[in-house]
Amino acid sequence: MSGTILEVENLSVDIPVAAGMLHPVRGIGFTVSRGETLCIVGESGCGKSLTSLAIMGLLPKTARRNADRMEFLGRDIRNLREREMARLRGGSMSMIFQEPMTSLNPSYTIGNQLAEVYLRHVEQSRAAARDRAVFLLEKVGISSAASRLGQYPHQLSGGQRQRVMIAMALMCGPELIIADEPTTALDVTIQAQILHLLAELQREFRMGMILITHDLGIVARVADKVQVMYAGKTVEEGPCETVFDAPMHPYTQGLLRCIPIPGRTRRGERLGSVPGIVPNLVGELSGCMFRNRCDYASDACAGLRDEPTRMGDGHAYTCLRAPEEVLGERQPAEAP
C-alpha cells in the first residue's frame, strides 16, 4: 500500500514500578494511511496516551517499548537513535497535546516558538519561517496573525493557544499528526471549533491523523477508523460507521450507551454507564480484562486469548461471544 504512513504491530509498553511491572499497553496494532483519521478511544488509563508517546519516541525514560513492527513512511523506527528520531519529530510527524494552557513555553513569544521548529527541520531562513508562521496562524483562525508573533502565551486564551499548538504542529508540513485529546481542556463551544479546524486541515493537507479521545461524539464526526482500547489492548476496531452501527464488544456497546444518539436515544430515557473501574495492570495478566465489569462474563472469559473475531471490511473484536449471539441480542434492543 503506497498510501500507508504508519504501520504498527503488537506494540507494548512496560514500566517498572514499585509493585512490579506495569503493562499499560499490551500489544496494539494499527495502520494509518494518507488522508485518513484513526480514532483511538478508551477511558482514562487504558494506555491511549502512552501509545501515542511510544510512536513519537517520547516515553518516560523508565518505560520500555517493544513492537513486532513500527514503520513510518516505510522506515523501521523501532531502533532509531534519539538523534534520528528527533529529526522526524516535529518534521514529518508532529503532535498536539491535551494541555494548551501549559504546553507553550511562557518565556518565549509565539513567533519564536513557531519559527524554531521550522528552522530546525526545514531551512535556516527567519523570513521564510515568519511567513510560514503567519500563513498558518491565519489558517488556524487567529486574527491579525502578524502582530500575534510578538505576543507571549499568557496573552492568549486557551482556545487560541491550542490553535497556536496546531499551527506549530503543521509548521513543517507533517505526514502524520497525532492529537492527544486536543479538546478536553477547552470550553464546549471552543471544542467543536477546534475539532472542525483539525478535520479541515487534515483533509486540506492530506495528512494521516491519529486522534486520541474518550469522547465518542468526536469520533462519530471525524473518524474513518475506530480503535477501542481497554486495559492496554484493542478490544474492537473497524470502520467508523460499522463500529457505531454494530458494536460487537460489550465494552464498546457500554460506551455507546453513554452518549445520546439523535434518533436512537428516546427522550427521558436514562443514559447508560459502564460500572466499575479499570483493572490494575501490574504483574502477569491473562484473559479478558473487562470480565469483572461485563454483563456477559462467564468462567471461560478468564482463558480468553488474543484472537480477534474478524467480521470483514476490517471490523474485528476480541470477545468470546459469537457474532450471531451478539447480533441476535442487539435486534430487540434497537427496535424502538
Add this chain to the structure above:
Amino acid sequence: MPAYTLKRTFVALLILIVVSGLTFSLSHLSADPALTIGGEQASEEDIQAIRKLYGFDRPIHVQYLDWLGRALSGDFGESYHYKQRVFDMVSERIGRTMLLGTLAILFALVVSIPLGTLAAMRPNSITDRIALFIAVLGQALPTFWFALMMIIVFGVWWRWLPISGHTQWANYVMPTIALGYYATPALMRLTRAGMIEVLASDYIRTARAKGLSPASVLFKHALRNAIIPVVALAAVWFGFMLGGSIVIETIFNLKGIGWLSYDALLRSDLPVVQAIVLVFASFYVVLTLLADLLNAYLDPRISVR
C-alpha cells in the same frame, strides 16, 4: 516594562531613605559620639565644647536632615579617628570589595548552575550525589576555617598563591573561592529543584515533540525558566557578599570596606559606620531592583502583574 521599571525604582528610593533614617538614629542612640571623640581624659567642658562644635546639641531630626543633605552631595563628614574625609576612605576601598563580591558571586554561579543542571538531569544518580556532597560541604564548612585551610595548603605548603594583600590578581583567587563557595549550596539546590520541576513540565514535552536538539531543550527551554528564582537569590547573596566579606577581607588582609567597617566599629567611628551601612543598603536595594528587572525580562508575565 517602562512603567514597571519606574515603579520599582520609586520603591527602591523609598527603602533607601528609610534605611538611612534608621541607621542614623540607631547609631546616635547607641553611643554618645562626643564621648568617643573626647576620649577618656576629656573633662565635662571639653565634652560640651565638642557637642557644640559637631552640633550634637541640636535635636536629632535636625542633625539627620543636615547629615542627609550633605550625604546627598557626597559629603559624609570626617572620620573621628583618622581625621580623613569619610568619602575618600570609602571610595578608596570600595572597588576592592566590589571586585571581590563580583568575582565571588560569579564563581558561585559558574559552579552552581552547571552542577545543579547536571544533578537535575539524572536525579538520585551518582552525579546528583556528588553535586549534593559538594554543596553540603560548602554549607557545613565555616568560611573562616575553609579560608585558613586554603591559606595553609595553597599559600604555605605549595606556595602557589599569595596569602594577603590586594595588589595583584592572584591576591583575589583564594578570597573569591572562600566567599563564593559559601553561596554555592543554596544556588545549586535552587537550580536543581527548578530544573527538575521544569524538565517535567508540559512545554518541555512540547519542545521534545518538536524534535529540538537536547541542548536547545535544556538550555533554551528549560534553563531560562528554572533560573528565574536563582536570579533573585543570587542578588540577595551578592548583597551578602558585598556586606559580609568582613571575615574574608580580614583573614586575607584585603582592605576593602568590609575590613573598614570592622575597624570603624571597634573605634566607634560613627561617620564611617553610617556611610558604610548606607553603602551596603544601597547595594542591596540596587541589586534587588536589578534582579526584579532581570526577572521581568526573563519571565514576561511578571511585569504584567
